[in-house]
Amino acid sequence: GKTGVAIIGSGPSGLLLGHLLRAAGIECVIIERQAPDYVLGRIRAGVLETVTTDLLRQLGIDQRMNAEGLIEDGFNLADGEQLIRIDIRKLTGKHVTVYGQTEVTRDLMEAAPARGLEIVCEAKDVALHDLESDAPSVTYLKDGVEHRLHAEFIAGCDGFHGASRKSIPAAKVREFERVYPFGWLGILADVPPCHSELIYSNSDRGFALASMRSSTRSRYYIQVPLTERIEDWPEERLWDELALRFDPISQHKVVRGPALEMSIAPLRSYVFETMRHGRLFLAGDAAHIVPPTGAKGLNLAASDVLYLSEALIAHFASADEHALLAYEKRALARIWKAERFSWSLTKLMHRFPEDGAFERRMQIAELDYLAGSTAMQTAIAENYVGLPL
Ligand code: FAD
Ligand code: DHB
Numbered sequence: 001g002k003t004g005v006a007i008i009g010s011g012p013s014g015l016l017l018g019h020l021l022r023a024a025g026i027e028c029v030i031i032e033r034q035a036p037d038y039v040l041g042r043i044r045a046g047v048l049e050t051v052t053t054d055l056l057r058q059l060g061i062d063q064r065m066n067a068e069g070l071i072e073d074g075f076n077l078a079d080g081e082q083l084i085r086i087d088i089r090k091l092t093g094k095h096v097t098v099y100g101q102t103e104v105t106r107d108l109m110e111a112a113p114a115r116g117l118e119i120v121c122e123a124k125d126v127a128l129h130d131l132e133s134d135a136p137s138v139t140y141l142k143d144g145v146e147h148r149l150h151a152e153f154i155a156g157c158d159g160f161h162g163a164s165r166k167s168i169p170a171a172k173v174r175e176f177e178r179v180y181p182f183g184w185l186g187i188l189a190d191v192p193p194c195h196s197e198l199i200y201s202n203s204d205r206g207f208a209l210a211s212m213r214s215s216t217r218s219r220y221y222i223q224v225p226l227t228e229r230i231e232d233w234p235e236e237r238l239w240d241e242l243a244l245r246f247d248p249i250s251q252h253k254v255v256r257g258p259a260l261e262m263s264i265a266p267l268r269s270y271v272f273e274t275m276r277h278g279r280l281f282l283a284g285d286a287a288h289i290v291p292p293t294g295a296k297g298l299n300l301a302a303s304d305v306l307y308l309s310e311a312l313i314a315h316f317a318s319a320d321e322h323a324l325l326a327y328e329k330r331a332l333a334r335i336w337k338a339e340r341f342s343w344s345l346t347k348l349m350h351r352f353p354e355d356g357a358f359e360r361r362m363q364i365a366e367l368d369y370l371a372g373s374t375a376m377q378t379a380i381a382e383n384y385v386g387l388p389l
Helices: 014-025 036-041 050-060 061-070 088-092 100-112 234-246 297-318 321-350 357-372 374-384
Strands: 002-008 028-031 070-072 075-078 081-084 096-097 118-120 124-129 137-142 145-156 175-189 199-203 206-214 217-225 260-271 280-282
Touching: 002 014, 002 137, 014 028, 014 100, 014 297, 028 145, 036 100, 050 096, 050 100, 061 100, 075 357, 081 357, 081 374, 088 280, 096 206, 100 357, 137 321, 145 297, 175 206, 175 234, 199 234, 199 321, 206 234, 217 234, 234 260, 260 321, 297 321, 321 374, 357 374
Parallel strands: 002 028, 002 145, 028 118, 075 199, 145 280
Antiparallel strands: 070 096, 075 081, 124 137, 137 145, 175 217, 175 260, 199 206, 206 217
């Protein structure tokens, strides 16, 4: 077959890009390794910037988000005892929306058929070819049969472990990485949240996050050493730990309930600056990872894809190469600032094994300074709601 843009991956990046291109009348096909249920089963991001919600509104895929998303005018940082409210509405005029990645993905998938967005699922052995020619292609196995899809461009939206980034030759690679010595253990449960707004807490026992999906569904995370396995954490042990970290600072005691999901995610900062190679363009987690503190990953994927869609649309409309040439630089400018914010909030809010009593005092002093400084609260708030496009 032949199409305009072959999109690898049906996570938030690939689905959003597909819809933006279809809305401009551009032919595209999404090729996804997994079955839809797998993609929909991943509990990940929860907090959306207005950049992301505006994009969904522009596409008209916003009915359920408008009905079920929670508008958040503030969030909280804590040192384990003192709760510091960051009034993002007052400080920036903006808000964020709590609406899960699972729901965003479901809405985008359900809207696909009516908009002529084809998604090929369960495509195995996806490989990219002839990226430096003007006739690139993608091959994959589906039901044991090999297929080849020719395209004018390929969009690598296949996440951190995908095939796209790996098909860029080593000599072209510019990459930067920081791995953290801990992960986040998360739990999702149908219990009311312990607080009306998110709390990011750096307690003496380590980092913990109280988040939510609705007034009846909670999402919590705690920092755990990388050596820890999920088997080490029976549900009751995790609830005990959450009670110790949140009961002193939240509005209500942590309510326990059966886990709908529990998992450990490692923390990493990563930027692969070579976002363009010939006819291949990378977007989202395929090109960068942020540690989840600050909730930037999905939102960065959305801004990448917005930039890339504008560049591809300009090319198809008027053979204007200028925007395609500018994509990498434009995307990286926003990516590095989000990397900086996620890295600095991670350092401020976690206990690092190499840190001693002095570093702990520094964290507490910084949080105490933040509590009394509108300037610093504004700096955090404007990053949290998302920097301008
Ligand atoms: P992915 O979601 O990884 O999608 C990639 C897709 O490509 C997948 O469907 C995969 O199956 C497919 N694929 C992979 N390899 C291949 C292949 N070889 N061939 C074909 N298809 C392939 N972000 C936020 O903004 N806010 C948050 O609050 C937040 N919280 C998070 C909490 C956790 C615990 C985690 C783990 C992440 C969080 N993130 C958050 C980050 C966010 O989930 C990611 O940034 C986001 O999923 C990136 O979307 P993507 O489409 O680029 O990649
Ligand atoms: C959630 C995840 C985050 O990384 C974050 O910063 C805030 C909320 C969540 O899953 O709800």
